[in-house]
Amino acid sequence: MEDAHWYVAHTYSGYENKVKANIDKTVENRHLEDQILEVRVPMQEVTEMKNGAKKKVSRKLFPGYVLVNMIMNEDTWYVVRNTRGVTGFVGPGSDPVPLTEDEMKALGIRDEVQIQIDIAEGDAVTITGGVWKDTEGVVTAVNEGKQTVTVGVEMFGRETPVEIGFEDVEKLK
Numbered sequence: 001m002e003d004a005h006w007y008v009a010h011t012y013s014g015y016e017n018k019v020k021a022n023i024d025k026t027v028e029n030r031h032l033e034d035q036i037l038e039v040r041v042p043m044q045e046v047t048e049m050k051n052g053a054k055k056k057v058s059r060k061l062f063p064g065y066v067l068v069n070m071i072m073n074e075d076t077w078y079v080v081r082n083t084r085g086v087t088g089f090v091g092p093g094s095d096p097v098p099l100t101e102d103e104m105k106a107l108g109i110r111d112e113v114q115i116q117i118d119i120a121e122g123d124a125v126t127i128t129g130g131v132w133k134d135t136e137g138v139v140t141a142v143n144e145g146k147q148t149v150t151v152g153v154e155m156f157g158r159e160t161p162v163e164i165g166f167e168d169v170e171k172l173k
Helices: 016-030 074-082 101-106
Strands: 005-011 034-040 042-052 054-060 065-070 084-091 124-127 134-142 148-155 158-165 169-171
Touching: 005 016, 005 074, 016 065, 016 074, 016 124, 034 074, 042 169, 065 074, 074 134, 124 148
Parallel strands: none
Antiparallel strands: 005 065, 005 084, 034 065, 042 054, 124 134, 124 169, 134 148, 148 158
């Protein structure tokens, strides 16, 4: 099976959310969930001054564009390209070009790499990164979905639960 990549679809300005909803609905109707994995309208938090008051609002990072994580083939190309509001893919002619790793990192998109660990509740661990580096504690919970463990560490004479990412814990020998 081919790998999925992020592609950029050009849309009419102001239609980004409608295009996202239409692609999501088409994917569900045609059962293409294993080929078109995700559709995003990148947003950013901006502080605006209105009537002398600061207000946080979400703005589209790239008006007129939608990001699509998909396996490119004739079916997926057709579905996205023929969605109402989509004018085409970014790339030469009708040949879509996937985003590079560097471009995806700049957008804050990263491939979720699932880390497997052999740590269970009750195991003694050393924290290897972050503010709790070199602290030892006992695992009280493991969350595979969030890729975190909750470790009981001693702080001010009492045990305090701290959530640590899988990459920042190591089982004590």
